Amino acid sequence: EDSYVDTEPDEQRLAIPTDFLDETDEAVLRYVPAVPSASDPEVDLFKDDYDELRKAFADSTTGTIQTGPPEAYALFGNYFRLFPIPDDIYRLKMIYYAQDTSLSTNVENNWLKYAPQLLMGRAGKKIAMGPLRDQVAYGIFDSWEKMGAASSILREVTRSISNKTL
Secondary structure: OEEEEEOOOOOOEEEOOOOEEEEOOOOOEEEEOOOOOOOOOOEEOEEOOHHHHHHHOEOOOOOOEOEOOOOEEEEEOOEEEEEOEOOOOOEEEEEEEEOOOOOOOOOOOHHHHHOHHHHHHHHHHHHHHHHHOOHHHHHHHHHHHHHHHHHHHHHHHHHHHOOOOO
16 A cells, blocks of 8 residues: 655654555655655655664754654554654655455455465465364465465566566
């Protein structure tokens, strides 16, 4: 999922979206300058441990955390903690894995559309090892999960390199 959010002046915390599942492997937060450069319209914020960022962005004389445009973040509880603390309104682009639509009668779910083997394999393994205790079924579901994962990875890699100069 890609979404945009504005920071608040003097507020370090940025709430995780309600549909947030996990971070992507690529940059999760990007600062979108009001006047972007032609070569890099978005600036990746680097991620680090909260305590390390507190030390890195502490003012050497006062010990307080510096303020300014976001450069880094830590994922801490239900918030992204921004460093330095925003001193103005800044636009950020969030890139993350989002929850899909709840299953009901007339809805298309992306897990079922793009990764049914992965979903069924993972669920089947839990059932096979839980109430069934069936090693043969477990092996079948395990192979489904692996094929589904491989298919999802292949689709993602293919998508990421398509139309790129290699």
